[in-house]
Amino acid sequence: MHRFALAAALWLAAAGCRQARHPDPRLTLEEPQPLQSSIDATNPADELQLLDGFYAPESGGWRWSAPQFTVSLGVPEELRGKDARIEFEFTIPEAAARDLEGLVIQASVNQHELPAWRSPGAGTHTAAFPVPAALLQEDGILVDFTLDRFIPPRGGEVRQLGVIPMKFRLVPARVQ
Amino acid sequence: MTRLGRRDAFLLLLAPAFVLWLDWHGIRTWFHQDDFAWLSLGRRVDSFEALLRALFAPAAQGTVRVLSERVFFLGLERIFGLDHRAFHLAALATQFANLALLYWITLRLSGSRLAAAAAPLAWSAGIGLATPLAWLSAYNQILCAFFLLSAFACLLRWRETGLRRWFAAQCALFLLGFAALEVAVVYPALATAWCWLETRRVPRALGWLWLASAIFAAAHMLLIPKPAEGVYARHWDLWMARTYLQYWSLALAGNLDPAHWPVPWLPRRAVAALCGLGAAAWLVAAWRGRNRLAVFGAVWFTAAIAPVLPLRHHVMDYYLAIPSIGAAWLASTALAAAARSRWFLKAATALVLGLHLLYAGASHRATTQWRYQRGLESRYLFHALERAVQLHPDKLIAVSGIGDELFWAAFHDSRNLLGTRICLDPREASAVSLPPGFPPIAGAFCSPPEVAEAFRSRRLVAYRWENRRLRAITRLYVHRLPREWQDLPPAYLNLADPASARWLGRGWHEPEAGGRWTRLRAEATLPAPDRSGRTLSIHGYRPPESLTPPVRLAVRMNGAEAGHLLLDPSHAAFHLELPLPAPKPGVSSIRLELEVDRAHRAPGDRRELGVVISRIAWQ
Numbered sequence: 001m002h003r004f005a006l007a008a009a010l011w012l013a014a015a016g017c018r019q020a021r022h023p024d025p026r027l028t029l030e031e032p033q034p035l036q037s038s039i040d041a042t043n044p045a046d047e048l049q050l051l052d053g054f055y056a057p058e059s060g061g062w063r064w065s066a067p068q069f070t071v072s073l074g075v076p077e078e079l080r081g082k083d084a085r086i087e088f089e090f091t092i093p094e095a096a097a098r099d100l101e102g103l104v105i106q107a108s109v110n111q112h113e114l115p116a117w118r119s120p121g122a123g124t125h126t127a128a129f130p131v132p133a134a135l136l137q138e139d140g141i142l143v144d145f146t147l148d149r150f151i152p153p154r155g156g157e158v159r160q161l162g163v164i165p166m167k168f169r170l171v172p173a174r175v176q
Numbered sequence: 177m178t179r180l181g182r183r184d185a186f187l188l189l190l191a192p193a194f195v196l197w198l199d200w201h202g203i204r205t206w207f208h209q210d211d212f213a214w215l216s217l218g219r220r221v222d223s224f225e226a227l228l229r230a231l232f233a234p235a236a237q238g239t240v241r242v243l244s245e246r247v248f249f250l251g252l253e254r255i256f257g258l259d260h261r262a263f264h265l266a267a268l269a270t271q272f273a274n275l276a277l278l279y280w281i282t283l284r285l286s287g288s289r290l291a292a293a294a295a296p297l298a299w300s301a302g303i304g305l306a307t308p309l310a311w312l313s314a315y316n317q318i319l320c321a322f323f324l325l326s327a328f329a330c331l332l333r334w335r336e337t338g339l340r341r342w343f344a345a346q347c348a349l350f351l352l353g354f355a356a357l358e359v360a361v362v363y364p365a366l367a368t369a370w371c372w373l374e375t376r377r378v379p380r381a382l383g384w385l386w387l388a389s390a391i392f393a394a395a396h397m398l399l400i401p402k403p404a405e406g407v408y409a410r411h412w413d414l415w416m417a418r419t420y421l422q423y424w425s426l427a428l429a430g431n432l433d434p435a436h437w438p439v440p441w442l443p444r445r446a447v448a449a450l451c452g453l454g455a456a457a458w459l460v461a462a463w464r465g466r467n468r469l470a471v472f473g474a475v476w477f478t479a480a481i482a483p484v485l486p487l488r489h490h491v492m493d494y495y496l497a498i499p500s501i502g503a504a505w506l507a508s509t510a511l512a513a514a515a516r517s518r519w520f521l522k523a524a525t526a527l528v529l530g531l532h533l534l535y536a537g538a539s540h541r542a543t544t545q546w547r548y549q550r551g552l553e554s555r556y557l558f559h560a561l562e563r564a565v566q567l568h569p570d571k572l573i574a575v576s577g578i579g580d581e582l583f584w585a586a587f588h589d590s591r592n593l594l595g596t597r598i599c600l601d602p603r604e605a606s607a608v609s610l611p612p613g614f615p616p617i618a619g620a621f622c623s624p625p626e627v628a629e630a631f632r633s634r635r636l637v638a639y640r641w642e643n644r645r646l647r648a649i650t651r652l653y654v655h656r657l658p659r660e661w662q663d664l665p666p667a668y669l670n671l672a673d674p675a676s677a678r679w680l681g682r683g684w685h686e687p688e689a690g691g692r693w694t695r696l697r698a699e700a701t702l703p704a705p706d707r708s709g710r711t712l713s714i715h716g717y718r719p720p721e722s723l724t725p726p727v728r729l730a731v732r733m734n735g736a737e738a739g740h741l742l743l744d745p746s747h748a749a750f751h752l753e754l755p756l757p758a759p760k761p762g763v764s765s766i767r768l769e770l771e772v773d774r775a776h777r778a779p780g781d782r783r784e785l786g787v788v789i790s791r792i793a794w795q
Contacts, residue, residue, distance in 0.1 A: 021562065023560075023562040024559060025563060027556065027645055028567065030648045031650060031651060
C-alpha cells in the first residue's frame with residue numbers, strides 16, 4: 001500500500017513538469033468589436049462582418065453572393081436612436097442581366113422588413129433602404145438581404161449566384 | 177543457439193529504419209478518437225481512490241488494459257501533457273524492442289540470417305501495424321506483442337538452458353500481457369504449439385500457463401457484460417471461418433479501394449488469392465520438409481486472430497498487428513527456402529512476396545496517412561476549442577459546422593478535456609450518425625432549453641467551424657435563434673435563485689439560502705424533453721422532526737401522477753428521480769406539481785410549509 005501511495009505521490013507531482021498551454025489565438029476568428037458601420041465586401045479585413053451567404057473570393061478579390069445573405073453593421077453613437085439608411089452597392093454583370101432582370105432586393109433588420117428596392121438592370125447600383133430609428137437602439141444590427149431571383153446552377157457552376165456585392169453602409173437618413 | 181554478432185547489429189537496424197520511413201506520418205499523428213477519452217482520465221483523479229478507479233475500473237466494452245491504456249495515458253499525460261511526441265516515442269521504443277525480439281527469435285528458430293532480417297521487415301510492411309503506430313489508443317497491440325514475443329523468447333531460453341528463472345520470466349511476461357490486451361490469453365496455445373512442433377512433446381509446466389488463461393477467460397466471460405447487438409456483439413457460428421479468411425485476405429493484400437491499387441489492372445482480391453495459394457503451397461512444403469517455423473507461423477496467425485473472429489461486424493486492420501507476426505514467419509521462411517532453391521522457385525517466391533509487399537505496404541501507407549490527416553484535423557479543432565474556452569471560460573459554447581468524421585475524430589471526446597460546456601447546435605444532429613451499439617451521444621448536443629437559458633443569461637457564445645478555424649457567429653446565431661426556443665423555460669431550476677420565480681407557479685414562498693419552501697402544493701414549469709430517456713431529478717429537504725409519521729410527496733406532470741416519495745426521518749434530505757415521457761409534437765413544456773399530504777409548522781413561523789426544494793432539473 002505504501003508503494004502505491006508513493007507512486008501516487010510521484011504521479012501527482014509529475015504534473016509540475018508540464019508546460020503551460022497557450023492556445024494559438026489565430027485558431028478562432030472573433031467578432032469585431034466594435035462593428036464597423038461601413039464595410040467593403042472585397043476587403044479581407046471586413047470579412048468578419050459578412051456573416052452568411054457569401055461565396056469565397058474570386059481571383060480578383062470580388063465575390064458572388066448567394067440569393068440570401070446577411071451582414072452585420074455597427075451603429076455609431078451619432079446614429080443611435082435616429083432614422084438612418086442602409087446603402088448596398090453591388091454589380092450585376094452583363095452576362096447575368098437576363099437571369100436577374102427585374103431583380104427585387106428585400107432587406108430586413110431584426111425580422112423587420114424594410115421597403116424593397118428594384119434593380120434597373122446590369123451595371124453597378126446602390127440600393128438604399130430606410131431604417132426607422134426604433135431598430136437602431138443597440139451598437140450593431142444584422143441585416144438580411146433576400147433576392148427574388150438568382151442565376152441558377154449551369155454548366156460547371158453548381159452554386160446559386162446572386163449579385164456581386166461591393167459595399168454596405170449605414171448612413172444618416174439625410175446626408176448633411 | 178545462434179549467437180548475435182556484428183553483422184546482426186546491422187541487420188537489426190534494417191527494420192527500425194524501414195519503420196521510420198514507412199510510418200513517418202504515423203509516428204507524428206496527433207491524438208484522435210478514443211485518445212481523448214483516455215487523456216481525460218487524469219482529469220478525474222483527485223485522490224488515491226480515484227487513481228485506483230482510473231487504473232482498474234472496467235471501461236470501453238468492459239476492458240481493463242491497465243498498462244497499455246491506463247498507465248500509458250495517465251502517466252505520459254501527467255508528465256508531458258498533450259505532447260503527442262512523448263506517447264509516440266514510447267510506442268516506437270516498444271515496437272523497436274519487438275522488432276529486435278522477432279529478429280532474435282527468427283534467427284534462433286530458423287538459423288537463417290536472411291529469414292531473421294526479413295521477418296521484422298515483412299511484419300512492419302503489413303497493414304496490421306499501420307494503425308497501432310499512428311493511433312495511440314491502439315498501443316495495446318504493440319505492448320501485447322512485446323509481452324508475447326518476450327515471453328516466447330524466455331520459453332526458448334528455458335528450453336535451451338533448463339533454468340527455472342527463464343520459465344518464471346516467461347510466466348511474468350505472459351501475465352503482464354493481460355494488462356496490455358486480452359489477446360494474451362492465447363499465449364499458452366502458442367507455447368504448447370511450438371513445444372509440440374519442436375520435440376513432439378509438451379512440458380507439463382505449461383499447464384500453469386493454461387490455468388492462468390482459463391481463469392482469465394472465465395473471469396472475462398462471467399464478469400464482463402457482452403453486448404448483444406452492435407459492432408461488438410459476438411457471433412459464435414460458421415461465419416467465423418469467413419471472417420478468418422477475410423483477415424488472411426486483409427493481411428496478404430491490404431484493403432485499398434480500386435482507385436488506389438498499386439497495379440491498376442490487378443484487383444486486390446486476385447493478389448489475395450495468389451498470395452493465399454502461394455502461402456498454402458509453402459505451408460504444405462514446409463510441413464513435409466519439417467520447416468517448423470513456417471508451420472508455427474500459420475499456427476501463430478490463427479491463434480492470435482481467433483479471439484476477434486466472433487466480431488463479424490468489427491473487422492479491423494489493427495487486429496492483425498499480432499497475428500501478422502505469424503504471417504511474417506511464413507514469408508521470411510519462404511524467402512530463405514527460395515534462396516536455396518532453383519531459379520523458377522526463386523522467381524515465383526519473389527513474385528508472390530513482391531505483390532504481397534506492394535499491396536500490403538501501399539495499404540499500410542494509406543492507412544497511416546489517413547490517420548495522420550485525422551489527427552491533424554483533430555489538432556486544429558481541439559486547439560481552436562481550447563482557445564474559445566480561454567476567451568469565454570464560463571459560457572455555453574454552441575458549435576456548428578462539424579461533420580460526421582470530425583465529430584468522431586475529435587469533437588465528441590475532446591470536449592471532456594476542456595472543462596466548459598461545449599456542445600453542437602441541436603439542429604445539426606442529423607449531420608452525425610451513431611453507429612449501431614455505440615452509447616448515446618445526446619450529451620454532445622446542446623438542448624434548446626439550455627441554449628435559451630444561456631441566451632437569456634448572456635452566457636451564449638456560438639462558433640462555426642470554417643476552414644480549420646472557429647469563427648465566432650454569436651450575433652448571427654442569436655439573430656436566427658428560433659422564436660419558440662427563446663421562451664423555453666430552463667431545464668435546470670435553482671430554487672434559491674430569485675430569477676427562478678419566472679418559471680414557478682402558485683404555492684412557493686420566497687427564496688432562502690438553500691432553496692424555497694413550498695406550500696402544501698406548488699407548481700413549476702419545465703421544458704418538454706427534447707428526446708426520450710430523459711430523467712427528472714428533484715432535490716429537497718424537510719426537517720426530520722416533522723417527518724413522524726412519514727410525509728408523502730407526490731409529483732404530477734401535466735395533471736397525471738408521475739411518482740411519489742415517502743419522507744421519513746432517515747430521508748429528510750431527498751433526491752427523487754423520475755423518467756420523463758417521450759416528447760410529443762406541439763408540447764413544449766411540462767407543468768409540474770409537487771404536493772405533500774401534511775404541512776409543517778415551524779415555531780415562530782406562521783407559514784404553511786411543505787418541503788424545501790433546492791433544485792429541479794431534467795437531464
